[in-house]
Amino acid sequence: MSLKKHESALTIEEQVNNLKSLNLIIKDEQLAKDFLNDISYFRFIKAFSIGLKPKNGNYYDNISFKQLEELYLFNAEFRQILFTQIEKVEINLRCRISNYFCLKYGVLGYKYSNNFSNRKYHTAFLNEISIEINRNKRVPFIYNFRNNYIDGDIPLYALVEIISFGTLSKLFKNMHNADKKIIALTYNVSYTYFESWIESISYIRNICAHYGRLYNAKLTKTPKLYQQYTKKHISNIRIFGVLCCIKHLVKNDIHWTNFVKKLEKLFQQYSYVDKNTMGFPADWKDILLI
Structure with missing residues (x-):
């Protein structure tokens, strides 16, 4: 060829x-x-x-060019309002993982492979955080721990503030199932679902951070959906499936209700947008607000 x-x-x-x-x-x-x-x-x-x-x-x-322009502008605005919802999930998860893990295993417990399921993945995790610590060595709190504490180690409660959401997702994924279960239950979600959700949300977060396309996009990191959604033929390879998962993590949050209202306005503003290409069913608003 x-x-x-x-x-x-x-x-x-x-x-x-x-x-x-x-x-x-x-x-x-x-x-x-x-x-x-x-x-x-x-x-x-x-x-x-x-x-x-x-x-x-x-x-x-x-x-027309105008049609393409509308799709681009819709995608940009949708990405921006979605990012604020993902930010809440991300910050909250950093807190809950570090609080639980530090209390059970100690603030430096992340350094020891026996606190995790897979030794190989743990080694890869340590390599990733070593790169992040070096990259952030001039950040005041990192500088303080490296220069004023024994062995210059960074406690997990501080470390989670500099690692990426993707690395945080990998940390959770490699935890013992019993530990994952306890953390996931703080969200009233089974850990087998929760694990796939945060991996997928992390993937979407990176698309948002790099100004990528969510409109008419097929996702490569897909969440495991509840039966209530699969019965409605909601696809997990489209962004609406991820929104269904985020809904459960920010439930009863007035900001989520405002997000849904803003999204509805965007659909009204950009008439060329085809909601079907993002996996939205006809009753999408009811689903996201129930």
């Missing part, structure tokens, strides 16, 4: 002309040029054309 050659770079005007040649309707070329001067062609066109044209083909009839 022969390898492809990279395409040559295009000027903004050439980008617009190329889109027109692909049957995309552009009523205001200057606005399109201004938009493409701020948002890269690759980030915008490649991601938000999915489903609006066949691969390497022309756009379907009546598809």
Whole structure:
């Protein structure tokens, strides 16, 4: 199989002309040029054309630049309001894991493999946190522990403030099942579900942090859904499935209710958005608020 050659770079005007040649309707070329001067062609066109044209083909009839622009703007605003919900889950989980683990195993208990299920994964975890500690060595509280405490060790309650959500998820995943069960029950969730939820939420958090696409996206880290959702044919490879999980972790929170209201307004504001591509059923609002 022969390898492809990279395409040559295009000027903004050439980008617009190329889109027109692909049957995309552009009523205001200057606005399109201004938009493409701020948002890269690759980030915008490649991601938000999915489903609006066949691969390497022309756009379907009546598809416009404005439609793609709306999808991009919706995705950006949706990502921003969702990130605030994930932030609450993340900060809360850092607290609950460190509180429980420090009380049971000591503030440096994370250093010892017998406190975890898998020695190999524990070694990988220690390597990850070593990198994070070195990266954050000038952070005042890290500097203080490294220079003023025996062996320069960082207690877990401080360590959880610098490790990524992904690393936190791996820490939880490698804990003994009995420990995972106790932590998960503080959320009234079985640990087998909870484990998959935080792994998936961590994955979504990274998409949000790197300004990625949630609209019409198929997820690679998927949560295990309750039967009440699978009976409704809610898919765990679309973002709505993850929202169903987050709902249980922020239950009875007025901020979650406000999130759902904001999301409803976004759907009203951006008429080109197809909720089906994100796994939203017709009664999505009722499901998220029950």
